Amino acid sequence: MRRVVCPGSFDPVTFGHIDIIGRAAKQYDEVVAAVLNNVNKRGLFTVPEKLDMLRQTTAEFDNVRVSEFDGLLVDFCQVNGIETIVRSLRSVSDFDYELQIAQMNYRLSGVETVFMTANPRYSFLSSSLVREIAQHSGDVSSLVTPYVEDRLREKFKGREGA
Numbered sequence: 001m002r003r004v005v006c007p008g009s010f011d012p013v014t015f016g017h018i019d020i021i022g023r024a025a026k027q028y029d030e031v032v033a034a035v036l037n038n039v040n041k042r043g044l045f046t047v048p049e050k051l052d053m054l055r056q057t058t059a060e061f062d063n064v065r066v067s068e069f070d071g072l073l074v075d076f077c078q079v080n081g082i083e084t085i086v087r088s089l090r091s092v093s094d095f096d097y098e099l100q101i102a103q104m105n106y107r108l109s110g111v112e113t114v115f116m117t118a119n120p121r122y123s124f125l126s127s128s129l130v131r132e133i134a135q136h137s138g139d140v141s142s143l144v145t146p147y148v149e150d151r152l153r154e155k156f157k158g159r160e161g162a
Contacts, residue, residue, distance in 0.1 A: 001029045001030060002028045002029045002030075002084075003028065003029060003030040003031075003032065003080070003081060003082050003083070003084075004024055004028045004030075004031055004032070004082060004083075004084040004085065004086050004114070005031075005032045005033075005034050005073070005076070005077060005080075005082045005084070005085055005086065006020060006021050006024055006031055006032070006033050006034070006085075006086045006087075007034045007035075007036060007069070007073050007076075007085065007087075008033075008034075008035070008036065009035070009036050009038070009041075009043060009050075009127065010033075010035050010050045010053070010054055010127070011043040011044055011045055011050060011127050011131070012044070012045060012050070012053055012127055012130060012131070012144060012148050012151065012152060013050070013053050013054050013057050013127075013144070013145075013148060014122070014125050014126075014127060014130055014143055014144050014148075015121075015122055015125065015142075015143060015144060015145075016088065016090075016118060016119070016122035016123075016125040016126075017033075017057075017088075018057050018058065018145075019118075019119045019121075019122055020086065020088045020116055020118070021033050021058055021061065021064060022058075022060075022061060023116060024086045024116070025061040025063050025064050028063070028084075029063060030063050030064075030065060031061070031063060031064045031065070031086070032064075032065050032066075032067050032080065032082060033054050033058060033064055033065070033066050033067070034066075034067050034068065034069050034073070034076060035047055035050045035051055035054065035066070035067070035068045035069070036068075036069060036070070036073075037068050037069065037070040038070070039070065044131055044155055045151070045155070047068055049151065051066055051067075051068060053147065053148050053151060054066045056145070056147045056148075057145050057147065057148065067080075072108070073085065073105065073111075074105050074108050074109035074111050075109075077109065077111045078109060078111075082111070083110075083111060083112060084111065084112045084113070084114055085102070085105065085111060085112070085113045085114070086113075086114050086115075086116060087101075087102070087113055087114070087115055087116070088115075088116055088117075088118050089115050089116070089117050089118060090118040090122075090123045090124070090125075090126075091123070095115070098113070098115065101113070102115075125143060129143075130143050130144060130152070131152075134149075134152040134153070134155075134156055135156050137156070140152060
């Protein structure tokens with residue numbers, strides 16, 4: 001079985017994330033969408049909320065499993081029998097950053113990294129931009145699923161501009 005991981009903070013999950021996960025799902029037997037539980041960084045959504053949103057937005061893919069991890073991604077890979085990490089590249093600056101991480105992951109564990117270029121429709125898209133737009137009651141309907149949009153509205157209800 002060819003199993004890969006698509007890791008991220010998914011704070012929140014966007015159409016860009018879903019595109020990469022879906023494209024990976026067409027190429028591999030199983031895709032694990034893994035939410036980083038970074039105790040040193042407070043996100044907008046809790047890990048359980050992110051897991052819920054990921055499950056909702058990836059339900060159409062039969063071979064996608066949602067999980068969480070903390071610590072080193074390569075340790076998660078080894079425990080789960082995953083030999084490949086799938087990462088998205090939106091720009092040259094993404095490549096510079098991701099290449100360093102990929103090389104370190106390989107050195108630490110032999111886990112390979114496969115890069116997928118972002119769909120041009122989503123090459124500008126990031127979770128932080130979505131959060132900022134939603135915080136100011138902007139329209140994020142073309143950036144996230146209706147389910148995620150509703151979760152964003154709930155988070156920012158009464159906190160516009162906060």
